[in-house]
């Protein structure tokens with residue numbers, strides 16, 4: 727059985743070195759879909775559920791949404807993106823580092839791994855960067 731819960735968050739970023747408009751600072755309203763798989767609880771307060779939607783929401787909110795919403799997402803290994811992040815942090819503004827370029831692909835995998843590390847039985851993460859473009863990362867075979 728699978729359940730999916732959807733979230734949104736707003737972030738800014740740029741893709742330094744991109745050969746198009748995305749080299750410029752810009753923002754997205756990201757739409758995040760998190761899929762969790764498992765068998766149903768057979769009894770107790772969670773009977774008939776793979777996971778309580780409320781519990782799923784709490785983990786994703788704490789681990790992803792609260793950290794990335796209204797933050798500048800940047801590549802920790804890119805000098806120019808770090809310079810912007812340092813400036814913002816000096817003004818006590820919110821930033822969020824990734825280990826690679828902040829593409830939808832890198833972010834969907836990063837979010838998957840964050841949630842997996844917190845013990846969530848996540849099987850798929852789909853991250854919409856625009857209403858027309860998404861990246862998906864899944865691990866169905868463990």
Ligand SMILES: Nc1nc2c(c(=O)[nH]1)N=C([C@H](O)[C@H](O)COP(=O)(O)OP(=O)(O)OP(=O)(O)O)CN2
Pocket residue numbers: 741748752828829830831855856857858859
């Ligand atoms: N494979 C990827 N390609 C691009 C990514 C990405 O994460 N993965 N990201 C960007 C930029 O961040 C850009 O913001 C999105 O570009 P684009 O789709 O061209 O933007 P639009 O606003 O024109 O999108 P529409 O959905 O067509 O409105 C670039 N490429």
Ligand SMILES: [Zn+2]
Pocket residue numbers: 739748752753754855
């Ligand atoms: Zn973008």
